Amino acid sequence: MQASIQVTAEPRVRYVLRLADNCLMLAQRLGEWCGHAPVLEEDIALTNVALDLVGQSRALLTHAGQLEGCGHDEDQLAFLRDERDYLNLTLVELPNSPQGARTGRGDFAFTVLRNFAMATLFKLLWQRLLLSSDAELAAIAGKALKESRYHQQHSGDWVVRLGDGTAESSRRMQEALAQMWPYVAEMFENDAVDEHAQQTGLGPRWGDVRADWMAEVTGVLEAAGLEVPKATAFRSTGKVGRHSEHMGFILAEMQYLQRAFPGGVW
């Protein structure tokens, strides 16, 4: 059994790992839809989005490993860290159907809402990261921005189509939105990692994209006839490494092969 690697707490590495881990974990969740989406076109769409996210995550993990300078490659960072060293938002590790996690069946309403929330966040971050003082991070952002824009368009279309659809689709979207909304606040909580990134020109504090995110997301929710839920005091803490009860299970599935067959490659 392969032992875990230890990762530096250096702020610039953590900033890049946050971006990488959000891409990675959302891709893993979207991959679970493969062969199970409601229609074939969306099966292809969800896995295509996952493919883009895996690609972005690979580039970011490779870069984080280079910044860290301890010789960790993308595979080691993706598969050999302990739970607390993953810095993704709790939102992306939630099962595709948070309420029906035990049935294993995904909720398409929750999936399109989360995809829209994350694509909007990624798009706003990539736009700002084009100006990063780190040339490689700016290069990754330049490519990812084009992809996130397409993801946002596609998922946003679904939010409107289902929110403004039948009474049943609207009800299910509103329910899914109520499940998702408490986890949104974490996106914009700044900490020392954000402050360091801003001071060094590495990238924006995530809190600085809050106003733009809210404007874009609430605009689409309104067009969809969905009511924006009230803010709550609840704060998830995935991006500082304190995860939900779902994280251990998704990591077990992701990591099993690399742990059981160290260094295994395709």
Next chain:
Amino acid sequence: MNSAHPALAPRLAQAWAVLQTVPDPEVPVVSVCELGIVREVTLAGEGLHVVLTPTYSGCPATELIESSVVAALVAAGLGPVSVALQRAPAWTTDWISAEGRSKLRAYGIAPPGPASSDESRVLRFMPRHTAPALDCPRCGSADTERLSAFGSTACKALYRCRACREPFEHFKPI
């Protein structure tokens, strides 16, 4: 950049000529040069240094393209060859050559329109959002509709022609 350069050193001109024959693994009717994936070829000692750019972040063909480029140049006696992947400036479908576009169309794939106008476009969501009308690559009719925003590869979407009833793929502008 995508055509042969007569003024170049013979070895470079030869390298570009070889690269014109390296097909894209997913759309073998066009070469990696015609797709705008080969950004630079320079002399490096006895051999060559090639700069490639990935199309999509997750494109699974990237590694295969890299190895086919190396294999083709080495087979032509131009090795050893080193390859660097360069993300910036980000690849755009605007770099697909005119010849590449006509080959795509002849192959049944509607080529991408200009990407630059798309970049600054204000996002509009359903129901106002409609995918841009495309000409059917088979019969030329503009009476087409999008069936699927994503297709058989990361770079394509699926369309249908209402005139000739044939489905076709579209190379998405990015």
